[in-house]
Amino acid sequence: MAERKQKRYFRLTRSERASIERELGKRRPSARDVARDLGRSPASISDEAKRNRTVARGPGKGERAGDAPEDACARLQAWPWTCNGCQHRRYGCGKALRCEYSAARAQTLADGLLSGARRGVNAKEYDFERAMATIRSDVARGLSPAQIACGRADRFKVHPTTIYRWIAAGYAGMSDAELRRKVGYKPRREPSAAKPTSHGPERSYKAFSALPEEGRARAAEMDTVIGLSKDSQCILTLYSRPCKGPGLPASAREDVERRCRGARHAGKSDREAPLPAPVRARPHGQRVRVLGHGGPRALGLPRDGPD
Template identity: 30%
Template sequence: MSRLIPGNQKHLTLDDRLYIERALNEGLSFKDISKFLCKDPTTISKEVRLHRIQNNWNRGSFNNPYNFCVHRFRCKKTNACDKIILCDTLCRSCHKCNTVCSRFEKEACRRLDKAPYVCNGCRKKRNLCSIPTKYDYNAHAAQRTYEQLRSDSRAGVNRTRSQMHGIDAIVTPLIQQGQSPYIILTNHPELDMSVKTLYNYIDQGYLLTRNIDLKRKARFKPRKCHKTQISNREIFQGRSYLDFLALDLPSSAFAEMDTVLSAKGSLKCILTMYFPDTQLFLAHLMNRCTPGAVRLVFEQLQRSLGGTYEFISVFPVLLTDRGKEFGDPDCLEIAPDGMQRTSIYYCDPMRSNQKGGIENIHTMLRMILPKGTVFESLTGWEIRKIVNHINSAPRANLNGKTPYELGLKKYGPDILRALQLKPIPPDDVTLSPKLLKK
């Protein structure tokens, strides 16, 4: 068995194709390209021949046609079209020459019939080349063709027509009897599919039954597509919720973080933090919901607390969701002086219960800022006012104490003063929109 070259079992990427294009322009052979990319030379050859683009040049004009015959320079033939009136003009200068001459032999380029199969790297200038059909390799065009082919190959149903008829013969009558897809698949394991797959078959019209025949699906609205999630999955390596659980931290050793968005009409948002052991709540107004705005809040907190070590003592570990505003963890974890000031971990997708404390405290925030509120006119002073009233409300699970009292006992007055927290008298605590009208 021959030894496998590292990486030769993977698809070519855009960077690989860009290198192939540059190497072809420099005149490198397929063997040299394959050594650099750790691929087989036949892979490079197939890639170039499959994705080369045909360009037709030198079409000429009616009065000045291009002649593509190999004999055009020495040919003295006249009247090849057999006109009744003899023509003294040489046929090689006529636009009909290539179509009517019996001795026509189209000129071809050996470069296109064997490696590299394209005009990339050819020393002959295009405007001096008489070959009518040229081929070029373009990395971006090749990548688009590859992605379209990959998408098309995965479309449709991976079953034969007879198999789909057999599935429909079982599913459709049972759906008409009022059974759900889960009941059908439980009683018919021979169908060998998941419940989600059967729902997809019905939704996409591969079966005779339709969504309207299902008991509950027709009553549900289509789910909204969340486009605010982090697209770069590499940052979750070592920062997933399982990695967070592996730390086995007590509730006093981490804080939860999230954002509250404004209604349409403002780009402002509120960055919130929550300490599970004391239920202390922090909030900061941001003009944009971006990683840069979150970083500015972190640096402001670090300056207020007095330095990196003080920041670590208050925020050693942060657990948050996968919103795009938290998509640059390295920038948030590393202080301007180069020291690591915190560690960030991410919950699983669509699992807000993994940080249920901060989601629960948001209900108190929404008592003052109901959904539909536009944050455009909000100020930092009003946010601090809201935070102080929330932290001054007693909690039953804290034995009637307030988060501010427990936070004062844990961190001391200096830290709370740096966080701009202060107590509110019990009878003055307001948890309604009236708070911002006073």
């Protein structure tokens, strides 16, 4: 591979660790060759192999291997620090300790080490307690974390997001309930009682349910469908209980025709709106829709409810 220019230090990537694993699999690996190909220093390659090698056999298998004992193999006490390229790796090795380097395991160990280094608060215990006491008093005064971070910059430097995380974590016995903009107290109004309908209780569904069975069977339920209050037309839906005839009872039909004729004369439009024929009878009854002018009030009907 072409020699790469050595660059500033940053964390090794998964592909670079895979290159180190391939080089360690050789009989005579060279840290300088890998460092030249990756643009790293030979010390970084050697430290990576020693730091992230794992135990291959015996107690603690799969865990990070520490310093090798004095009676361990010479390959484990100096470069290449592992048994990857040893000819006795599978058979003929009488040593108790065996170490190997895997790019996948090394990446996992490196990520865990970085995550563990970021845990905790980046401050001494005394300084942190003093800062939290100041933050708590400022929050009790009604200040936001942004105002605290800006106003207390001379005493401690912390980002407002960090203050939010400290409060959410419960440091110094605090919680989000103490933040004025996160928790507000506003009593809700009690729900108001239902307004009485315009048609009165005698034409309500409760009154209809109180009728005897014969009275409910002869009744015709009506409902209106309208859009805006200023509309001049509405749809009247009639529902008749199961009966012998194919349509509505004659008395109910005559009453609907009479009301529709009165609504047309009362409205602004003089166009004739013929009464459509009822739909085909179904097991639960018949329905018919009538287009009237002037809305439900012109028909003398309530917006909903049985008749």
